[in-house]
Amino acid sequence: MLHLLGALVLVATMVLVGRLATTEWQSVHKASESLRLLEQLRRGLVAVEMVSRERGPTNGALGDALPMAQQRAQALQEARARTDQAFEALRQAVAAAPRSTADGIHLVQSLQTARSALVQARADVDQVLALPQAQRSAEAIRDAVQGMVAVVPLLSPVTNPLASAAQHAYPALGDDVQGARLAAALREYAGLLGSHFTAALVKAQPFSAAERRAIDETRGRIAQLRTLVELRLQLPDEAQAVSQAWSTVEARYFGVAQALLGQVLAQGDGEGHYGLSAAEFAALYVPEMNPILALRDALLAQARDRAQQEHQRALRVLVWALAGSGALLLVLGGALYVIQHRVLQPLAKTTRALKALANNDLQAPLPVPLADDEMSAVIGAVRALQGQTRRRQDLERERDLLIEQLREQSETDYLTGLPNRRAFITQARTALAQATRYGVDMAVLVLDVDWFKQLNDSLGHAAGDKALLAVADVVRAELREGDLAARFGGEEFVLLLSHCNREQGLQFANRLREKVAAAQVMGVADPEVRVTVSLGIADSAHGGWGLDALLSAADAAMYQAKNAGRNRAVAASVSPD
Numbered sequence: 251m252l253h254l255l256g257a258l259v260l261v262a263t264m265v266l267v268g269r270l271a272t273t274e275w276q277s278v279h280k281a282s283e284s285l286r287l288l289e290q291l292r293r294g295l296v297a298v299e300m301v302s303r304e305r306g307p308t309n310g311a312l313g314d315a316l317p318m319a320q321q322r323a324q325a326l327q328e329a330r331a332r333t334d335q336a337f338e339a340l341r342q343a344v345a346a347a348p349r350s351t352a353d354g355i356h357l358v359q360s361l362q363t364a365r366s367a368l369v370q371a372r373a374d375v376d377q378v379l380a381l382p383q384a385q386r387s388a389e390a391i392r393d394a395v396q397g398m399v400a401v402v403p404l405l406s407p408v409t410n411p412l413a414s415a416a417q418h419a420y421p422a423l424g425d426d427v428q429g430a431r432l433a434a435a436l437r438e439y440a441g442l443l444g445s446h447f448t449a450a451l452v453k454a455q456p457f458s459a460a461e462r463r464a465i466d467e468t469r470g471r472i473a474q475l476r477t478l479v480e481l482r483l484q485l486p487d488e489a490q491a492v493s494q495a496w497s498t499v500e501a502r503y504f505g506v507a508q509a510l511l512g513q514v515l516a517q518g519d520g521e522g523h524y525g526l527s528a529a530e531f532a533a534l535y536v537p538e539m540n541p542i543l544a545l546r547d548a549l550l551a552q553a554r555d556r557a558q559q560e561h562q563r564a565l566r567v568l569v570w571a572l573a574g575s576g577a578l579l580l581v582l583g584g585a586l587y588v589i590q591h592r593v594l595q596p597l598a599k600t601t602r603a604l605k606a607l608a609n610n611d612l613q614a615p616l617p618v619p620l621a622d623d624e625m626s627a628v629i630g631a632v633r634a635l636q637g638q639t640r641r642r643q644d645l646e647r648e649r650d651l652l653i654e655q656l657r658e659q660s661e662t663d664y665l666t667g668l669p670n671r672r673a674f675i676t677q678a679r680t681a682l683a684q685a686t687r688y689g690v691d692m693a694v695l696v697l698d699v700d701w702f703k704q705l706n707d708s709l710g711h712a713a714g715d716k717a718l719l720a721v722a723d724v725v726r727a728e729l730r731e732g733d734l735a736a737r738f739g740g741e742e743f744v745l746l747l748s749h750c751n752r753e754q755g756l757q758f759a760n761r762l763r764e765k766v767a768a769a770q771v772m773g774v775a776d777p778e779v780r781v782t783v784s785l786g787i788a789d790s791a792h793g794g795w796g797l798d799a800l801l802s803a804a805d806a807a808m809y810q811a812k813n814a815g816r817n818r819a820v821a822a823s824v825s826p827d
């Protein structure tokens with residue numbers, strides 16, 4: 251029963267622990283998955299940033315006359331190298347850890363598409379850059395700039411699934427990931443806005459209607475993104491780094507950079523006398539966009555912190571759950587072991603001893619108490635009961651022995667050890683009754699020591715006793731299985747012989763008589779002392795006599811033997827009737 255209970259508790263504990271461990275393991279797994287995805291997303295957003303940033307030196311170079319200034323050419327090369335590095339880092343992250351085969355392939359393909367578009371856009375830019383300034387049409391410049399601009403949306407099929415997957419793995423990251431994407435989009439549109447100024451600045455012409463429309467649209471989009479970011483940043487659990495980053499964006503991009511844009515916009519709406527080149531504009535405008543990237547990175551860092559905290563929390567819970575359940579199982583196992591060894595086994599052994607005790611069996615062992623507890627009290631009580639029972643059994647045995655001894659004494663002649671008159675009569679009656687039933691011949695033989703008084707008087711009473719013992723020894727030695735012999739009193743012995751008729755009885759009596767006469771009386775001073783006996787025989791064949799009649803007939807025959815001179819045997823010859 252206890253084993254069943256233990257097994258049930260064990261199974262229940264295992265199920266609970268299994269569930270808890272599975273849940274927490276999933277949390278750990280999802281948190282680490284979200285960390286990995288966040289890193290991929292970060293690389294994706296950095297790739298977007300690098301493409302945007304590459305547009306700065308690209309636009310600057312498009313505004314230069316040939317040959318391109320050494321410094322600007324180097325800046326363009328460096329920007330392109332940074333973009334390439336960012337693409338490579340993203341490719342490695344995406345290729346190394348695809349979320350699933352299909353998703354992984356899709357991401358790699360999207361990245362390749364964006365990469366091809368970048369290579370093509372750069373080739374188009376280089377084509378324009380190869381022309382002298384005068385031959386570069388505003389359209390060609392705009393197309394080259396647009397070619398670079400068009401690369402960024404091609405990265406969305408990479409960054410969007412990564413952002414969704416990170417949020418899906420750990421939904422608490424949703425706001426941060428969303429915020430980072432908004433910041434990235436803001437940076438992109440800010441860059442785009444700058445790009446819209448390039449052609450007009452390069453040509454030192456007023457904005458065309460199309461350029462003006464594009465600028466207005468982009469500014470509108472930037473205003474929307476600003477609102478969205480502001481709403482996003484009103485959430486309560488924002489890290490200080492994020493708030494500070496946003497304040498810097500407000501001050502620098504929406505402050506300094508917007509003032510610059512307003513100024514250039516006013517000039518572009520007028521005569522087109524800007525007072526600064528495209529490169530100078532880029533040098534002033536581009537650094538003011540950096541705080542937007544800092545905001546993006548602060549939000550990504552916040553997301554990473556949350557994911558790491560969740561990862562650590564889930565790991566902690568998992569470890570505690572496993573350790574706790576291990577400890578619980580140990581305690582449970584220990585308790586079962588203690589109950590089994592200290593209670594159940596001793597109880598079963600004690601019960602067996604009690605049952606044996608009920609059957610007067612004191613041999614069943616009792617357990618050794620392992621501690622001074624309730625079980626040891628029970629064992630002690632049963633041990634006391636065993637002791638009592640043992641003492642009672644000893645007393646009963648002693649009593650039975652005593653009764654047996656008394657019975658034997660009451661039926662035994664103290665001197666010879668032969669049965670006495672009473673025992674003889676009881677046993678002889680039974681034997682005679684059976685013999686009568688089965689028609690078996692029986693004979694009674696009365697034996698009396700001759701001249702015994704004389705022996706007593708001449709050699710002493712002790713010598714008389716020795717003579718009686720000598721006679722008893724002969725009688726005992728000659729007795730057959732099924733015969734009875736007793737000392738009837740004084741120097742008289744009686745025998746009941748079964749399967750014995752008159753002749754056989756007489757024969758036996760004479761043999762007995764001769765043996766007695768030949769027997770040495772041990773223990774007397776004179777070794778030559780001998781005794782003789784006279785015997786009378788009566789047999790049942792003469793008419794189914796009872797014991798009394800047989801005794802009296804044998805006794806009478808014995809007296810005949812005495813009278814005839816002693817040391818002889820006489821058989822009763824007449825019917826008692």
Ligand SMILES: Nc1nc2c(ncn2[C@@H]2O[C@H](COP(=O)(O)OP(=O)(O)OP(=O)(O)O)[C@@H](O)[C@H]2O)c(=O)[nH]1
Nearest residue numbers: 698699700701702703704706711712714715740741
């Ligand atoms: N030593 C001893 N003597 C006993 C014992 N019982 C009876 N006697 C003695 O046995 C004697 C019996 O004598 P009697 O009855 O005259 O017979 P008897 O001397 O043997 O003579 P008969 O039988 O005629 O030959 C008595 O003196 C008794 O005291 C006994 O247990 N030991």
